[in-house]
Amino acid sequence: MKYRIIGHDRLTAVQDMLIALLPDEKHMPDDLEGGDLCISTLERTDGWVVAAASVSRGDKTTCGECREREQSGEEGKRIVSYAVKTALYRAIVQHLESEPVWGSLTGVKPAKPARVYMQQGNSIADTEKWLRDRYFVSPDRAELCIAAAEAALETERKLRPDEVQLYAGIPFCPSKCAYCSFVSNDMVRWGHLIEPYHRALLREVEAAGVMLSRENRRIGSVYIGGGTPTTLSAQQLDELIKAIRSSFDLSACREFTVEAGRPETITCDKLEVLAHNGVSRISINPQTMNDQVLENVGRKHTVADIINAYSMARRAGDFDINMDLIAGLPGDNGDSLLNSVRRVVELDPENITVHCLARKKGAPMRFGKRGELTRSELDACYEVIEKAGYKPYYLYRQKYSAGGLENIGFCKNDKKSHYNICMMEEIGDVVALGAGGISKLCSEQGQKIVRICNPKYPIEYVERADSIVNKKLDITL
Numbered sequence: 001m002k003y004r005i006i007g008h009d010r011l012t013a014v015q016d017m018l019i020a021l022l023p024d025e026k027h028m029p030d031d032l033e034g035g036d037l038c039i040s041t042l043e044r045t046d047g048w049v050v051a052a053a054s055v056s057r058g059d060k061t062t063c064g065e066c067r068e069r070e071q072s073g074e075e076g077k078r079i080v081s082y083a084v085k086t087a088l089y090r091a092i093v094q095h096l097e098s099e100p101v102w103g104s105l106t107g108v109k110p111a112k113p114a115r116v117y118m119q120q121g122n123s124i125a126d127t128e129k130w131l132r133d134r135y136f137v138s139p140d141r142a143e144l145c146i147a148a149a150e151a152a153l154e155t156e157r158k159l160r161p162d163e164v165q166l167y168a169g170i171p172f173c174p175s176k177c178a179y180c181s182f183v184s185n186d187m188v189r190w191g192h193l194i195e196p197y198h199r200a201l202l203r204e205v206e207a208a209g210v211m212l213s214r215e216n217r218r219i220g221s222v223y224i225g226g227g228t229p230t231t232l233s234a235q236q237l238d239e240l241i242k243a244i245r246s247s248f249d250l251s252a253c254r255e256f257t258v259e260a261g262r263p264e265t266i267t268c269d270k271l272e273v274l275a276h277n278g279v280s281r282i283s284i285n286p287q288t289m290n291d292q293v294l295e296n297v298g299r300k301h302t303v304a305d306i307i308n309a310y311s312m313a314r315r316a317g318d319f320d321i322n323m324d325l326i327a328g329l330p331g332d333n334g335d336s337l338l339n340s341v342r343r344v345v346e347l348d349p350e351n352i353t354v355h356c357l358a359r360k361k362g363a364p365m366r367f368g369k370r371g372e373l374t375r376s377e378l379d380a381c382y383e384v385i386e387k388a389g390y391k392p393y394y395l396y397r398q399k400y401s402a403g404g405l406e407n408i409g410f411c412k413n414d415k416k417s418h419y420n421i422c423m424m425e426e427i428g429d430v431v432a433l434g435a436g437g438i439s440k441l442c443s444e445q446g447q448k449i450v451r452i453c454n455p456k457y458p459i460e461y462v463e464r465a466d467s468i469v470n471k472k473l474d475i476t477l
């Protein structure tokens with residue numbers, strides 16, 4: 001769809017709404033004659049901003065409008081974006097077969113506006129109504145938003161002033177999954193980099209430890225993620241965790257997670273290392289419990305490997321276990337997805353995270369159009385999970401996700417991941433180590449965030465280890 005903007009400069013607002021509602025179309029500025037066209041205009045009259053949109057597709061033209069009180073400064077900019085998006089939403093939705101469950105709410109953190117609204121003293125019922133009336137969010141998704149917002153508010157209340165969350169990334173995997181755009185280096189080709197990477201990471205751990213002790217900060221949670229951290233050998237894992245334990249003040253650490261991820265990398269000796277070093281939470285990620293679908297996406301393991309890794313983990317230690325599933329994988333359908341969910345629920349992990357497949361530019365495999373996953377298929381999965389006693393507690397969305405749907409973290413017995421909530425809802429500071437690590441230093445109640453980025457690729461990370469160490473030492477919190 002071509003777009004034309006008149007009277008405002010909110011290009012991103014226009015593009016975000018077009019992508020959210022018409023993800024399978026290409027959107028470009030109006031510089032060609034003919035074809036579908038969307039016109040977004042804005043006028044300011046008597047203290048009001050008035051946004052209008054007209055959308056012509058084929059032989060159907062629709063219109064939408066939104067009037068908002070004019071405001072100054074940053075709030076004024078937000079109001080203009082809101083008005084532009086809302087007018088567009090009202091025009092575009094008339095071309096769709098059904099209303100999107102997330103309405104006009106774009107962005108990856110849908111719980112954040114609900115949390116801010118609740119912090120202003122609004123009740124749950126008022127917040128639900130506000131999400132429905134102002135953003136056209138469906139009642140069930142508004143409920144999800146509230147659940148995630150409440151978990152975030154609870155986390156915010158208990159956050160100590162000296163608390164910081166720690167992330168360390170291991171960007172290696174046994175093979176590349178077809179849907180993944182993450183900078184994960186497969187071990188067959190890049191295995192020789194693991195040891196130098198590990199050494200460089202130990203140096204950064206030490207530097208970050210010096211910095212955080214100088215700043216009188218204690219660790220609230222540790223998350224070793226990836227990639228697949230269990231591509232490290234048992235000895236490397238032992239060294240890394242021991243280095244973290246000796247470099248940081250973990251006296252008030254609430255949770256220590258290691259993503260074990262791919263079951264073929266999980267061995268008894270690695271699990272013993274995790275258990276002996278006080279790791280409290282691990283992830284074993286099936287993505288699907290269907291062998292054919294695993295093969296379709298380039299995972300080099302079977303469902304039997306997942307079940308075996310899970311029972312080894314249960315025997316090795318008292319871990320809280322998370323299991324990730326992805327809805328909308330190629331070769332999967334509503335029934336087989338539901339079967340995967342049921343089989344994971346039977347295993348009874350403390351956490352289940354359901355992701356919706358998202359098309360990503362850097363991923364090796366191109367998927368078909370969005371919409372291969374329907375809302376009712378996903379809702380059926382949620383029903384099974386919730387009936388088994390799990391509750392949703394964190395939430396995020398991705399551009400180009402199947403069906404325009406969401407990713408949800410569920411927990412049983414209130415075993416919420418502290419790190420996941422802090423990271424997802426941008427609560428407090430996160431210090432990130434390793435290639436691709438992005439430290440986020442928050443101020444003004446999460447409204448202002450300074451990001452400090454490490455080099456993306458492991459080879460750069462190894463080569464630039466000296467400057468990374470110095471940069472870490474220079475951080476002030």
Ligand code: SF4
Nearest residue numbers: 173176177180184227
């Ligand atoms: S295991 Fe995870 S990080 Fe590694 S390639 Fe697969 S999806 Fe990406």
